[in-house]
Amino acid sequence: MLDDRKLAVLRAIVEDYVSTNEPVGSKALAERHNLKVSPATVRNDMAALEEQGYITQPHTSAGRVPTDKGYRLFVDRLSQVKPLSAAERRAIETFLAGAVDLDDVVMRTVRLLAQLTRQVAVVQYPTLNRSTVRHVELVPLHDRRVMLVLITNMGRVEQRVVELPEVVEEHRVAHMRGVLNDCLDGCGLSCVPEQVADLPQRLPIEERPAMATILSVLLETLVERHDEKIVFAGAANLAGADFSVGLRDVLEALEEQVVLMRLLGETSSDTPSALTVRIGSENAYTGLRGTSIVATGYGQGDNQLARLGVLGPTRMDYPVTMGAVRAVARYVSQILAAS
Amino acid sequence: MLDDRKLAVLRAIVEDYVSTNEPVGSKALAERHNLKVSPATVRNDMAALEEQGYITQPHTSAGRVPTDKGYRLFVDRLSQVKPLSAAERRAIETFLAGAVDLDDVVMRTVRLLAQLTRQVAVVQYPTLNRSTVRHVELVPLHDRRVMLVLITNMGRVEQRVVELPEVVEEHRVAHMRGVLNDCLDGCGLSCVPEQVADLPQRLPIEERPAMATILSVLLETLVERHDEKIVFAGAANLAGADFSVGLRDVLEALEEQVVLMRLLGETSSDTPSALTVRIGSENAYTGLRGTSIVATGYGQGDNQLARLGVLGPTRMDYPVTMGAVRAVARYVSQILAAS
DNA sequence: ACTTGGCACTCGGGAACACAGAGTGCTAGG
């Protein structure tokens, strides 16, 4: 049905179209790639490919352009991820190594990825799920207000101001802090709720209402931040590429955390560490037809922390983009593991 | 030189051009605004205005368009800030009131401003300058690693991992924490350096190297974060408006923290709480011709914390935009003061 | 059975052209 030569033709079409941004005709194809066959033969193959929906022509008597289905086949079977050059690798490494804290790591990563791929890069903050509690701090602010600070082993810091139901003396606060830390130190975030379940009962009665309030805020914090912040960079790269659909929609999607989240995460369930590519209409989000997403999870081995990727026009250089995404994911995993 | 009627004509031109986005001609002007004079008279006035550089015509025999100088005059003398409607005010208030921490306040503010003005909103994080130290925390991570956490009265939290020159026992860390807090609690950030200057001398000799390292990181943190993070939102609003210059440049400028910083801050020195408007070429940044910036400081009274504003096409509705920026600045100041 | 050359056909896009309409500057008169 699709013999080797037809596949070669499809590959050639994708490659040419990606690099020239113009519909590619049979003659040019036969010349540029040494297919050893005449344009007429190529035309026949093209007709077959079009028949099956892998390519299409914008108008009668124009060259062919890959369809989403065509790109899909190309990505799945006709291309292989292109590794980065040694120079690029070194650049990544040194750039990421300079990060001072988690915010900085994420910021650098997203910029790096944007620059490397010349697309829009998207990075999700490491989820709290697998983290453990490193330290809990209660800082008295006023009589009835304390700041709750939660420090995790990933270097992440969560903070909340808590309004207490009644005035609590400083030494009480100090005591509660001690109890909290004894109870939670080293404990995984996911098991915090059960750990603290009976905590108020173990306290002197005058501390119980305050502790109950604090705990409710603490639990709320954990739940709220469960799906995490997302940042992006490289929006300027959108300006060059012309989308079939207005780029207003794309920009809107980028600023909508929830949408972005879904786009990155959609296929993360089965094999989180694999590269996933969503092409054009596969996105199932109106306004993102014409854009593709290349994403992968990052984190150490089976301990996947979150996802990162890039978003660009469907007509992108998949092998290179995939190589960059994979490489950056590896390096950032490494950096995070080291801290 | 510029009598009242000429000014009225200029005002009318600006208003019409802003709302229609088309060069405005003498006839339409004489009709739409009741100027009580004939088109011919208007033409004479226009000729004078053009002579002095307030308006220009794209081509011979097209209507007139305001120049940057024209907008400037309009903003300075011909318009007055348009206050928001009561409904808008209420919306702002309730939206901002829901914020849970500083990050959230900033995030909500920038989104709100973007939505309100339908432009790109830019908000600078409150500077640390005027803050005071609320609490310093040292959390042991490994033998030779502690996390330094600095909590300010603005609810801001800074964190850094510190590599110690030698192993330090936990009770030593606790002691150092106590000393640090005694020394710094309530102290303004700007006077931290002098406060800690002789601190190592007052410690037992075994703690001195560790404390010296910690202090150097602490001071570094204060300096580094001195000019602050900036966030923006509403980039999608750029897609609609067509800039004379490509929007690629605008997007690039937005992602370049330093540039953004300069744009917001340029005129903050003299009267920080006033609205400042920079129109088109006044920006002195290539690639931002065609864009204007409306900004103001926020914070309580003379205690200016940082700046916020919007960026949009030169052809924007200045009275409305200025009203929105001013209102949002007031509300966010209020919110921050309350916490 | 597949490949190849030939040939007629189809469109898209650019160049040339005309034209209507909006807007101007100028001048003369109120």
Place this chain on the structure above:
DNA sequence: CCTAGCACTCTGTGTTCCCGAGTGCCAAGT
């Protein structure tokens, strides 16, 4: 100083025309 009239100058749009790239199909060759 304002106004009416007039000639002039553009831009933008619609029309037409033509070139060329590219196709589909058919018949001949291997």
